[in-house]
Amino acid sequence: MPVPWRSRRPPSRPAPVVVQVDADGGVYAQAVSVRQRVAAHLSGERLDRALAAGDPPESSVLLAWRAQELTATSTRQVLASSVRRILHAAAEPPPRWHAYGPVARWDHIGAVRRELEQLVVQLLAPAPVSARGVAQVRLLLTDGTGPLYRPRSGSQLRRSVLAAVAALEPSTTWPG
Numbered sequence: 001m002p003v004p005w006r007s008r009r010p011p012s013r014p015a016p017v018v019v020q021v022d023a024d025g026g027v028y029a030q031a032v033s034v035r036q037r038v039a040a041h042l043s044g045e046r047l048d049r050a051l052a053a054g055d056p057p058e059s060s061v062l063l064a065w066r067a068q069e070l071t072a073t074s075t076r077q078v079l080a081s082s083v084r085r086i087l088h089a090a091a092e093p094p095p096r097w098h099a100y101g102p103v104a105r106w107d108h109i110g111a112v113r114r115e116l117e118q119l120v121v122q123l124l125a126p127a128p129v130s131a132r133g134v135a136q137v138r139l140l141l142t143d144g145t146g147p148l149y150r151p152r153s154g155s156q157l158r159r160s161v162l163a164a165v166a167a168l169e170p171s172t173t174w175p176g
Contacts, residue, residue, distance in 0.1 A: 018064035021056075032065050040065045045142075051135035052167075067131030070138065079137050080123040083116055086141075086148075108147070108154040115161040122168040133168030140164060 015031040022028065040047060040062045047066040051057065057067035069075060090109035109116065119137060122129065140148055140160055147157040 016065075016068075018061060018068060019058055020061065020064065021058045027058075030061055030064075032061055036061050037065060040069070045139075048135040048138055051131050052139055054132060057131050070131050070134040071129055076123045076129065076134060079134065079141065080120045082141050083120050083123070083137075087113060087116055087120075108157045111154055112158050112161050115158065115165060118165050119161060119168070122165060128170045129168045130170050133164055133166075136160070136164040136167050 015033060016037070017029045018032055020028055020030045043062065044066065047063055048070070050063060051067060051070070055063060057064045086109060090106045090113070123134070123137065140146055143149075147153040147160050150156075
């Protein structure tokens with residue numbers, strides 16, 4: 001006798017959970033709906049900017065979910081790989097313009113090579129990292145108007161990389 005189609009569905013998994021802080025400072029777990037996860041994905045850059053600026057992840061469900069995505073080992077490995085590719089490419093810089101637009105300022109990268117290598121080490125460390133630092137790294141790599149791509153931004157690139165290195169250290173006071 002055939003099994004009805006409903007019984008062949010895989011069992012549903014519980015919704016993922018993030019940590020939230022209420023107005024009184026109480027900590028509680030909040031389930032993240034599919035709609036919220038999609039909204040966080042679609043608002044990734046805005047949320048990354050908020051996290052990079054220091055907004056606490058526990059202040060909203062979307063920020064908390066985005067912080068979990070950013071601090072995941074797989075995301076950190078992808079970002080570290082991107083920084084490694086930039087360091088490798090800076091050793092033999094390609095033309096200033098690629099078919100898809102501007103490429104990184106290779107002359108600036110050579111000047112901050114040690115700091116970028118430290119960024120890779122921290123991203124790949126097994127220890128926890130702060131969402132703020134990972135968001136800063138992601139914005140550094142993806143913002144085409146940022147110091148990695150702008151001419152005459154060598155000192156700004158150094159400051160941005162050093163800020164990301166410092167921000168990757170997890171906070172000793174939580175929440176806040």
